[in-house]
Ligand SMILES: NC(=O)C1=CN([C@@H]2O[C@H](COP(=O)(O)OP(=O)(O)OC[C@H]3O[C@@H](n4cnc5c(N)ncnc54)[C@H](O)[C@@H]3O)[C@@H](O)[C@H]2O)C=CC1
């Protein structure tokens with residue numbers, strides 16, 4: 001079974017490098033010049049500097065060619081997933097599609113698999129998520145991920161196909177839980193970055209991670225997810241990684257907010273749009289998600305860190 005990765009950002013490139021250890025892989029870049037440079041230089045200097053592309057990896061900007069694979073990994077940002085898949089629905093129709101993005105669509109409040117289903121209702125779909133930095137995967141460091149697929153047979157097939165010597169995949173059929181864990185951990189990472197950036201300390205970060213996890217559970221349960229899923233790689237695992245490492249762009253955006261510094265708007269930070277989408281959804285469903293609300297207010301510059309801290313500390317006392 002053949003594999004292609006559509007989207008040659010940091011994550012798409014890293015996944016393609018790892019999968020190329022199993023056999024030939026095609027990596028699609030939308031920019032023809034970039035595809036040519038990568039194919040010739042055997043590097044993605046823009047998004048994943050320092051990683052060599054193996055010989056079994058071919059880079060192309062020819063989407064028709066890339067889309068001939070049986071399994072297609074979609075490694076484009078969440079907010080572009082719908083437009084990308086709808087625009088190329090004819091090419092993607094009879095393939096197994098694996099969304100590799102983390103987030104909730106701002107306009108609809110939907111996660112990646114719901115978006116894929118809306119675009120191609122009959123397609124076999126799955127989500128690849130969990131704690132993994134592109135740079136770690138590209139270096140061949142050991143990584144464990146969640147492959148979420150509603151259909152157990154497809155899930156088992158994809159798990160076999162996409163496991164590599166450094167990438168160990170666990171599977172689940174709880175797609176709701178996996179989507180929500182991967183999306184919301186980025187919101188919490190922004191909050192944790194802000195706390196550390198503002199010098200509020202590791203204890204405050206631990207409090208935010210734990211109460212942030214409670215918010216993730218609240219949203220997951222309201223969406224019909226299984227509670228255990230959030231305790232797995234796609235929830236707790238990714239929350240831990242992203243809230244504690246400067247390799248995370250979401251965490252670094254938080255650091256910049258906490259330090260009152262500017263942040264390059266061209267960097268992909270999924271948690272920003274997702275925080276807004278989740279906040280709107282929480283209000284509609286009457287779910288208590290104070291940290292998410294605070295992150296939105298910080299992003300909108302409606303609140304200072306000092307006021308945000310005071311607000312959270314002044315909330316009514318309650319049982320844990
Ligand atoms: N970088 C990482 O360590 C990890 C990233 N992810 C997820 O992977 C997804 C992609 O992130 P990265 O690759 O890191 O971002 P990136 O910013 O490095 O790359 C994004 C890629 O998508 C392409 N792209 C953007 N809009 C597009 C469109 N409309 N049509 C076609 N291509 C488009 C860009 O050209 C670029 O190649 C995100 O949802 C992220 O949360 C997940 C795990 C790890």
Ligand SMILES: O=C(CO)COP(=O)(O)O
Pocket residue numbers: 102130131132133186189238241242247248249250251268269270
């Ligand atoms: O999802 C990730 C780690 O699992 C990557 O995090 P960032 O998108 O914050 O860089």
